[in-house]
Amino acid sequence: MNWKNVLRLISVNVKASRIIRGARFRRFRENKIVTCALYIGAFALGLLVGWLVGSFFAGITDSTFKQLVLDGATNLFVTLPTIALLYGLVFTQMSQFQRIGVKASIEPLYWLPITWKEHTLASIIANMLGAPLIITTFVCSSILTASLFLGLAPLAVFTVPMLSASLFLASITTEAFKVLQVRISGAVTKAAGRAAVWVRLIGSILFFIIFYIIYFSLYYSVSPLALIESVAGGQRILWFIPYLWPGIALSAFAAGLWPETAIFLSASAFFIYLLFLAAVSLNVKFGLYEAPSIKVSRGVYVPRAGLLGRLGFSPLEAAIIRKDLRAFTRRHELMYIFIFPIIFIIMPLLSAMRGGTAAPSTFSSFLFIYLTLLPGTLMAVILGSIIVGSEGGSVRFMYSTPISAKSLVKAKYSFTVLFSLFVIIVCSFVACILTAPSIRAAVIGFAEAVFLLFPLAMVSLACGIKGADFRELPPRPRMIRPVWSLINMIVCAVAGLTIIAPLIPYGVQRVFQLFIATSFLPDYYLYAALPLSGVIATAITYAASKIALNSAEELLRKAEQ
């Protein structure tokens, strides 16, 4: 193993990560002091926290409480390797997900005189850098400092290498998993043939649904103390899982069981080495893997007028809408758009399952309004703002073809509206099933969602054209400049509030009615407020359409200037 090669490769990987995060830089080698600043800061913060904890402990006079804190600290120490494993897995996996699609940036390594062992080790270490190592630095410096006051210095000193070993273990696992993941998804894609597009789409959506369910479940139900207690107790029972061996070795050390400590320490080292060799061999076998092509059709071409043609769209506009629909079902970075409404449905449901403190009727009304209005309109806001920028580098094709500004705006707007309308219908249906609202409430909710949809989609499209960012830098295309994304959010919030303003007094009255039997609005108020809301929505849509059209004309006129 050429260690100089490993160090150079780590630099390359770190650089790649910085590019992926969108960091701007000029030189290959960064300023070491700046690079280390975060680690030094984490170390200093750890010293401070450790000193504070230690001082607190030193100030305790009650011996029972002192013993309780001491037992808690010992528990925490022996739990740390397993916790490090968990956060190490989370962070290194997240980092790998970010790198998907930028494989080409590391390909030159494959034809340079570098061994697979060097490449794998460098990748593993580079994965650990950043958030995982910053947290580890902070934790290590905290426990080392606090242990001086607690009288647990030997245990703390032993915790540091075990914690680092667990982090290393997490990173090796991610490296091995990364190669397997690419290979398996490629194999599925190849086997699926025409269905590969849907396999990828549904797979991506399912992955995120599962991820968010786990995330929200943890967020809502697990406290740190409960986690420490369960890990401390659980890892000795689950001794046969190699990933827990560093923690068990530490636990045995804390209990003074020296033979057991030696056995689990050796076993941990052996397992790490084995896993490293497995990661290397996986890289050797699948590291140069090329994704197979997806065959969507067998080449029999049948031109169709299609539904869009019958809806009154010109062939050009229909072609753009069809192309955008295909983009959203095939481009990985755009598939995530589908996940937004699903998250919005999952979040309140998990919250409801947890058992809220709000009265059922209040929660039910809130859930109905939330599900009917938010997912669809937010989808329109997001989709409208990125739909033009999502053209990426291919926008040059748009420039060179006879597409007028009017056709472009009409096609993009129609796609945004149709797509978001579908979301509104689905979410309203789910909301009706979950909350069983009155027919009047359901009609008002749906009508208001539609009133919000049309203007907000147009406002977002106008902002999306004005702030379109066609750069396709890793890890994903930019689509809209951040400042325009912010402007879009603000303008949409103002426009949305203006549209629902006539209905706000009615909402306020309904809230009051939950507590006291009062009615300060005339009976016909709602029937006047709803059309007024529609008129405001139409006016905003019209104004925004003029801006969108002008912006589109400017965009096409400027082309490559």
Added chain:
Amino acid sequence: MTSSLAVKLSSVSKRYGDVTAVDYLDLEVKRGEIFGLLGPNGSGKSTTLKMILGLVKPDSGFVNVLGVNVEDDPVGVKRKMGYVPESPRIYEFLTGLEFLDFTGDVYGVAPEEKKKRIEEFVRALDLEGREGDIISSYSEGMKQKVVIISALMHKPELLLLDEPLSGLDPKSARIVKDLLRGLALQGVTTIMSTHILEIAQAMCDRIAIMYGGRLLALGTMNELRQKAKMPESGLEDIFLKLTGTGDVKPIVEALMK
């Protein structure tokens, strides 16, 4: 503008910051002509093509295409043109067929005509069997074929080709060359920018050599030979002499040391 001219550039210039890409260029291209634009890297060829297409707005001067000022009716002019860019950026998430279907609709080709043209071109350029695959899995040459088909499918009056044959296999390159010749006989004008001088010499009726954004020489091969005072020479020697980049021997010798 007379009807015999397909393209007329009058004192057209374009600057990017301090760099002058095109410097007061005057150029006339006749209908039915295959016109070659040659020049070293950065000589302004691609910018000139983009100005004709309306992608780049000139800082000064006028671009007249098929009797219409490009700035007056950019969409109408584009409808009559076919364009093959130097590095095609096409929708890689579509299949070859879907992309051609899309471009056919964009150019307003009737469905039956579109089907016929796509089938003919796919067969002629050896894309059969791969036309249903996602474009991202295509080689550069295959992508180039798809772009060439998309530029020709709507039977344009003017073709703008920026390095059209790069990446093509010999058979496909031959088909495209013969096709352009045939289209020229039908009155279709072709303006192509290329670095492959043999292609320019073999295909083009007239050749313009650009350097530093200016027109260095313009004419048929014989006229260029006379201008360079190299009666027996090929285009490569003439090009190197006219652009002042001919003396490469000292450079090669230095590199070999």
